Amino acid sequence: MTAPRYDERMPRSNRQRTSRRAVYATLRRKVLTLEFPPGAALSENELAASLGVSRTPVRESLILLSEEGLVQVFPQVGSFVSRVDPAKVADAQFLREAVELASLEDLPGLPAELDPELVDELRRNLEEQRRPGLGLEDFFELDEAFHQTLLRLSGHGSAWATVVSAKGHLDRARRLGLYDTATSSGFAAQHVEILDAVLAGDIPLARTAMRTHLRAVFDDVERIRARSPELFATDSGTVPVRRNIVVWE
Amino acid sequence: MTAPRYDERMPRSNRQRTSRRAVYATLRRKVLTLEFPPGAALSENELAASLGVSRTPVRESLILLSEEGLVQVFPQVGSFVSRVDPAKVADAQFLREAVELASLEDLPGLPAELDPELVDELRRNLEEQRRPGLGLEDFFELDEAFHQTLLRLSGHGSAWATVVSAKGHLDRARRLGLYDTATSSGFAAQHVEILDAVLAGDIPLARTAMRTHLRAVFDDVERIRARSPELFATDSGTVPVRRNIVVWE
DNA sequence: CGACCGATGCTTGTATACCAGTCGTGCCGA
């Protein structure tokens, strides 16, 4: 007959370090940091060669990224980094706001019931955010951790994956413009406001603060768009362009 | 130099009918309808053989399904249909509720501003739902269409993909138990309530009705779980089982 | 009789080969 395997807990044996995961992480990072700018052609063959792997993990990663909306694949034509589509950015904003605001509703009524470990984590995170001379990348990381931990606090940590997908589009849009530390320090203050409200058990206030915060992030994107409209795709009918075939000599 | 291709609109030339999409749709359907029951082993080779394709599209589909949480892949061990995890079902419920309720908030203040075409579509849909002798599968389809159209009505139709992912887990759980037409006719009535509130411009009422409706769906799942707890995974540490190695003769 | 231990056949992961489709290019003829 059959026999059971793996009784309970295979902590990281599941999340194995596979080539595909590495490639996916690399490609996603390069897309989000604009190292691969919107509209850029992503040849499976080229990527495979430059990453030192075969087409298979590259291809599988591109499929995942296309599901995420960060990449568009045109069969027999090419794969391209998605244009920064304001509609998609707005969708991402809507989704993120819906999830994060709803999670606040599910916080325990009494602040005493909050997981003290997570609360500590949030406090330490906010302290880090206040550290002078903090780099932009560092702030991005802390920001991510803050929002994720907040979700865990309400017991909806698993919804983070959805937020991440949405955040991808937002972050990419934000990086299009200059994004100074002054702005980020403002965000840090908003984070404090949110946590204070949560710890005070004032959920409506927390919601308001969170909404204000997320809208500020979105407005940041809109500001960038107003200043540099050419960076955004105006028509959703994208225009793939076959890359130059450059032959030297 | 380069030359532009595909100026504007490639309506369905993009969503090409590829082997992978067909395989993905088939596998997903079989998982959701429990034709592939929770815990079942899904061998890439077997699936490829039975579907008449190679491992490649099968494998890519399994990767997508695993991202969706419907399948779990254990490297060098096997791929399995995910157990119906109550935690995951609850997560799905949370996500769906968050998105659908938030979308109602963004409905235009005046009912007159609603897209009349979509309103008609909703009305026709509800009429269909009231048709006597409606099969369960048909009702499921109408239900899907109703919720999707409602999202489009508030301009957030693109969030439907997220809801679909969540709905997958919910629907699978619901199918575990008997699900009679009496229940579904109750849901149809709730649909009417929601649409009435929307058309009356009473967004708070619409939200309440929607929340009640979605919770009823979730309670349906909980009811099934109470009656047949053995169908659900009690521990999240899943237990893959290698399929019998059956040798005939 | 029980514990070890290698052979074996499965699994998924990765690499490679081949295919059809989509252009750019340049020859070739009117």
Next chain:
DNA sequence: TCGGCACGACTGGTATACAAGCATCGGTCG
């Protein structure tokens, strides 16, 4: 000069081959 057509370089989609790990079975040895 200009139009047309075929070739070739590229694309992603699919099929196949190979690699590495795990579990079971059956033998052997203590």
